[in-house]
Amino acid sequence: MDFFARFAEKRGWKVIDTGTHGLLESFPALRGASFDPARVAPEIARFYERTSEYDFDVWSEWSGLFRPLGGALSRIFSKRLQQLNVPLSPLDTKLGMVSRVVRLVDQDGRPAGAAWVREAVATRQTVYAGSYSHCEVPGFAGACVRVAFPLPNGYALVVMKPEAHPDGSFTIRSEGRGFGDPGFYFFVQSEPGHGWARYVASLKESIHVFADERGALRADHELRIWGARFLRLHYRMRRPAAE
Secondary structure, three states: OHHHHHHHHHHHOOEEEOOOOOOOOOHHHEOOEEEOOHOHHHHHHHHHHHHOOEEEEEEEOOOOOHHHHHHHHHHHHHHHHOOOOOOOOOOHOOEEEEEEEEEEOOOOOOOOEEEEEEEEEOOEEEEEEEEEEEOOOOOOOOEEEEEEEEOOEEEEEEEEEEEEEOOOOOEOOOOOOOOOOEEEEEEEEEEOEEEEEEEEEEEEEEEEEOOOOOOOOEEEEEEEEEEEEEEEEEOOOOOOOOO
């Protein structure tokens, strides 16, 4: 969370860390030519607008051939940067996760996104630190979910298009063919205000949010490279006041 505080300070923004905050300021703002937010179950929309009210459980499932990739990520990024610390074993998250969401506002008091940090209770490691907002890209007719992950001298950017399903569930996907489409981008800064960006077409991500047979809110998170799934994360999201 310190990174986002420094990020906001450099721009003259404010971090609002009291009250209830969601990953998205407005779920209906995702409306577009191919997506109608009204088709998504109200509890899912509520989760995106009031994320800080929810507790999380998570389970990881690495594909066997790709498991060494998780170890490499841990060595390169996680220990040093407290980022991309994807659980290698379900036991890493056996005690659950601590989730914190804060709101970023610009100099004029307008919403500038949300910062979401998740920490595994068992390992005390930051699993995930990203900022969320809406965005539009030339390759998709409508708003997308924009997720940025701070990295040394730059950031990873994931642009995800929304989909509604007949059962009321919701999916966001980072799938496209090239620069300007939804998908994965990496930006490296060479000097303030300048740098280079690359679109990584081989890397794709999807998050499917749904209610199970008991009405509990869950999510299946898949990451693929060159068409092969290398990681699945399963989440259960609960509002303590609703139990």
